[in-house]
Amino acid sequence: MRVTDVPLRVLAVDDEEPALDELRYLLGEDPRVGTVVPALRSTDALRRLNRAMAQGPDGPEGFDVVFLDIDMPGLGGLELAALLAGHAAPPLVVFVTAHEDFAVRAFDLKAVDYLLKPLRKERFAEAVRRVAELVRAGQGPRPAAPAPEPPAVGDQVPVELGGVTRFVPLADITHVEAQGDYARLHTGRGSHLVRIPLSTLEEQWRSRGFVRIHRSRLVALGRIEELRVDGGNLTVRIGDRVLAVSRRNARELRDLLAGRAASRVR
Secondary structure, three states: OOHHHOOEEEEEEOOOHHHHHHHHHHHHHOOOEEEEEEEOOHHHHHHHHHHHHHHOOOOOOOOOEEEEEOOOOOOOHHHHHHHHHOOOOOOEEEEEEOOOOOHHHHHHOOOOEEEEOOOOHHHHHHHHHHHHHHHHOOOOOOOOOOOOOOOOOOOOEEEEEOOEEEEEOHHHEEEEEEEOOEEEEEEOOEEEEEOOOHHHHHHHHHHHOEEEEEOOEEEEHHHOOEEEEEOOEEEEEEOOEEEEEOHHHHHHHHHHHHHHHHHHHO
């Protein structure tokens, strides 16, 4: 069985039993979640996590993600997450808290998400979706599935979603953003994470009208609706997204857009 087919393994940590019960219920309702292990004390959670990480990411007691309260007696959630960050392959972390004040520190610890109590079902499901997507892409503790071959020019792009391979037409992609060795493909209906470096896509798709506007971004030239200059800063608008253009890429983009406009006049 591939990583993409395996349900998420979750450790839920909260020192208040009603809150922990709600967390377990929401996790149990999500089809992307498999095992849910509860912990009322952060010390118990740390003991389980240390044992799991000692076994390795594929061990029988491993966790993909910890849903973690912040305000707990003794070892707080932020301190526990900082301890996990020192391991070679720690689980992902989603903070669940009644306090807004710790968000900056939480994201400094590379948290996937920061959920505020009382929990909203839709918002909670979005956090689980983010975790599942990262695990599928190999950015969790388990190794990634084999990377797909870069799509040939003119082909549809294979993307993994819930263990199912779907094919996104290249013509539907409006822009692409780099995320490490991965790329996020944006369409009018959503986005997909693929294990293909942005530099590979730039080389492969240049002849199909994709151009780099920033070191971490490609856009489909034909999808640009507006070019804006504000205080010397250049941006493009694609649908409801306004994307910055780096100074390094600005001249080439202007030339390409000018050429497109001239070809329409002729």
